[in-house]
Amino acid sequence: MMVTYCAYIALTIMAIFFFVALYRVMAGPSMPDRMLALDLMGSNVIGLIIIYSIMNSQLFFLDVVIVLAMLGFLASVAFAYYLEKKGRS
Template identity: 40%
Template sequence: MNLVLTLTFLIMSLAMVVVFIRLVKGPSLPDRVVALELIASIMVGMIGVHAIYTQSSSFIDVAVVMALTAFLAAIGFARFVEKGGQRDD
């Protein structure tokens, strides 16, 4: 079980690095926002795996709050683009 959790953390960390490169490189604002949303989703997954590892249910609450915050950020970005905000694509 410990090997599986370690491997899961390693794969999620690698995914985080790849997504961070996409966040920095761009090329457009929507690409960067999608990368930021994906980072938030990976973080929620990592918190969930950590909750399984430590057998602590309080981390699940943290993951839910983070997921809701990321969802609200996505809604805010969609409104921003819908109203004709800054675009460089």
């Protein structure tokens, strides 16, 4: 029971942090800023999914976490590659 209440509170707070990162995506002065904020948003979504999985005692949501972690890493590496090529030429 205690875990459920704690999970509700944690979900609310994590949603607020998600919107903080979204503010940085919209207002970020440069492109790497936006990409960094997107990375943090991915991390927030991973946290939300884990808390949801604990709340409902559903184990298979943890597979989604693995896939999301890999996708976030691939996205930031691809963007960094593109930015470096563009900056040097």
